[in-house]
Amino acid sequence: MSLDRVSKYWPEILSIARIVIGLLFLEHGAAKLFGFPQTPMAQPAMGTLLWFQGIIELVGGALFAVGFLTRPVAFILSGNMAVAYFMAHAPKNFFPILNGGDAAILYCFVFLLYFVAGPGRWALDARTK
Secondary structure: HHHHHHOOOOOHHHHHHHHHHHHHHHHHHHHHOOOOOOOOOOOOOOOOOHHHHHHHHHHHHHHHHHHOOOOOOOOOHHHHHHHHHHHHHOOOOOOHHOOOHHHHHHHHHHHHHHHHHOOOOOHHHHHHH
């Protein structure tokens, strides 16, 4: 199969992946703030750092999923995940698989990719052009 036959779908694939990533990120925020879906972690008290993290995940995930202000949101979410990794995961162990931070690292670099690449074809950002 020719690479040109596949690469022509790049804008659509970017969009589909962005939607899935945004919804997964939003789910983390919903679990923190509303306890749904239920996780072993207790809901954080309002105004705490973990509560603000939940707000960022919920709102940022929703904006990212619909593709609104994608690049600035992706930049903020990437930095947010870098901070989360170094504050919550790295102190536990050097290796991400042992400190539970592999998802934070992946999110950080995926959001960085979207900051550079843009939202894809199916995004609210694409409608404003």
